[in-house]
Amino acid sequence: MSNSLAVADDLTRRTAAAAVDEPFGVYVHWPFCRAKCPYCDFNSHVRHGGIDEGRFLAAYLTELGHFASLAPGRSVSSIFFGGGTPSLMRPSSVAAILAAIAKHWRIAPNAEITLEANPTSVEVENFAGYRSAGVNRLSLGVQALDDQSLKALGRRHSANEALAALALAKRHFARVSFDLIYSREGQTERAWQDELKLALSHEADHLSLYQLTIEDGTPFAARHAAGSLKVPGSELASALYQLTQELCERAGLPAYEISNHARPGSESRHNLLYWRGHDYAGIGAGAHGRITAHRAKRALSTIKSPEGWLAEVEAHGHGLISDEALSTEEAAEEYLLMGLRLAEGIDLDRLAAIGGGALDERRLSALESDGLLTRKGSRLAATPDGRLVLNRLILELAA
Ligand SMILES: C[S@@+](CC[C@H](N)C(=O)[O-])C[C@H]1O[C@@H](n2cnc3c(N)ncnc32)[C@H](O)[C@@H]1O
Numbered sequence: 268m269s270n271s272l273a274v275a276d277d278l279t280r281r282t283a284a285a286a287v288d289e290p291f292g293v294y295v296h297w298p299f300c301r302a303k304c305p306y307c308d309f310n311s312h313v314r315h316g317g318i319d320e321g322r323f324l325a326a327y328l329t330e331l332g333h334f335a336s337l338a339p340g341r342s343v344s345s346i347f348f349g350g351g352t353p354s355l356m357r358p359s360s361v362a363a364i365l366a367a368i369a370k371h372w373r374i375a376p377n378a379e380i381t382l383e384a385n386p387t388s389v390e391v392e393n394f395a396g397y398r399s400a401g402v403n404r405l406s407l408g409v410q411a412l413d414d415q416s417l418k419a420l421g422r423r424h425s426a427n428e429a430l431a432a433l434a435l436a437k438r439h440f441a442r443v444s445f446d447l448i449y450s451r452e453g454q455t456e457r458a459w460q461d462e463l464k465l466a467l468s469h470e471a472d473h474l475s476l477y478q479l480t481i482e483d484g485t486p487f488a489a490r491h492a493a494g495s496l497k498v499p500g501s502e503l504a505s506a507l508y509q510l511t512q513e514l515c516e517r518a519g520l521p522a523y524e525i526s527n528h529a530r531p532g533s534e535s536r537h538n539l540l541y542w543r544g545h546d547y548a549g550i551g552a553g554a555h556g557r558i559t560a561h562r563a564k565r566a567l568s569t570i571k572s573p574e575g576w577l578a579e580v581e582a583h584g585h586g587l588i589s590d591e592a593l594s595t596e597e598a599a600e601e602y603l604l605m606g607l608r609l610a611e612g613i614d615l616d617r618l619a620a621i622g623g624g625a626l627d628e629r630r631l632s633a634l635e636s637d638g639l640l641t642r643k644g645s646r647l648a649a650t651p652d653g654r655l656v657l658n659r660l661i662l663e664l665a666a
Pocket residue numbers: 306307308309350351352353383384385407408409410446447448477478479480481482
């Protein structure tokens with residue numbers, strides 16, 4: 268074996284060995300919603316005739332068994348029920364999935380177990396049941412704090428219902444986060460300032476604040492193309508973003524990721540695991556996973572159609588539609604892409620260990636002089652200005 272090959276082999280071995288001790292997450296995707304919001308392109312589906320939840324649950328338990336065989340011996344540090352709308356699940360289904368995860372892997376004693384919930388009254392009734400099932404963190408999809416905006420977003424709850432759901436969530440869960448969408452049609456800096464201040468006064472330990480994205484194929488995209496939906500231009504959108512950073516920082520919830528703000532120590536450990544490039548199993552229709560096995564990081568994804576996924580799991584024990592080993596270059600690029608979203612940035616030594624080699628020194632220095640990147644020891648991070656133009660930054664670094 269040539270010397271450089273031996274070094275590369277040693278690095279891969281070390282990376283693979285490290286994965287076993289690193290955080291490991293389980294993502295559970297529930298692909299159903301009561302109604303489809305006009306801006307959303309997540310893998311979420313409406314089934315007016317209802318679904319056979321018992322049959323779906325059995326399939327989740329089967330698929331979990333398959334993923335456990337792909338990632339044996341791991342200790343689960345976080346579990347995330349996302350969607351879709353997982354708060355449409357019966358608490359007993361959530362409990363059964365958690366019990367199956369505990370059967371296949373070891374769940375770390377302080378594991379973070381999050382469930383995404385919509386704040387309509389029916390779903391709020393399940394909060395106590397989710398807590399009893401073992402969920403210890405709730406993420407509420409509030410989206411806006413005024414009724415007119417909620418209506419424009421096609422949401423089925425009022426601002427008062429959202430606030431009541433938040434109060435109830437805080438009674439049941441030690442950790443609560445909520446989502447807002449800003450940069451909405453007609454939103455001024457003043458209006459967002461008032462709304463965000465109101466949001467911050469409700470003392471969640473974590474906020475996800477997303478700029479409205481016009482996603483292809485959604486009703487919002489069609490209205491945007493036709494000119495009947497007008498969203499803030501890039502100048503106002505940047506001003507709203509800066510305002511978000513300032514207000515959250517002042518309230519003690521700095522951004523730890525482009526759209527995520529937390530009191531120090533209350534960051535979403537599950538989402539950190541994605542951005543830090545750790546492994547996770549993703550089960551349910553249209554879920555993604557990353558599992559290090561046979562010295563390579565594998566990218567896995569399942570069939571998007573809920574019924575297609577169900578049939579596949581029932582026939583073959585899993586709904587995987589793709590399972591590819593990432594090349595070292597692809598794995599390194601993914602680490603760069605995800606890691607630079609974080610305020611803490613990436614570890615250049617880890618980038619090199621994954622196989623990324625050294626970044627171009629001249630380019631790095633130029634981006635530092637432009638105030639878009641900072642370096643401290645082996646850490647490289649985008650500045651707040653850099654995070655605003657992250658795509659450009661990553662293209663330049665990866666070139
Ligand atoms: C997968 S959704 C699920 C949460 C839950 N079903 C709900 O709607 O409250 C996660 C979050 O993504 C955000 N989101 C979805 N589509 C978006 C878009 N087009 N632009 C910005 N944020 C979006 C929303 O804030 C939403 O809460």
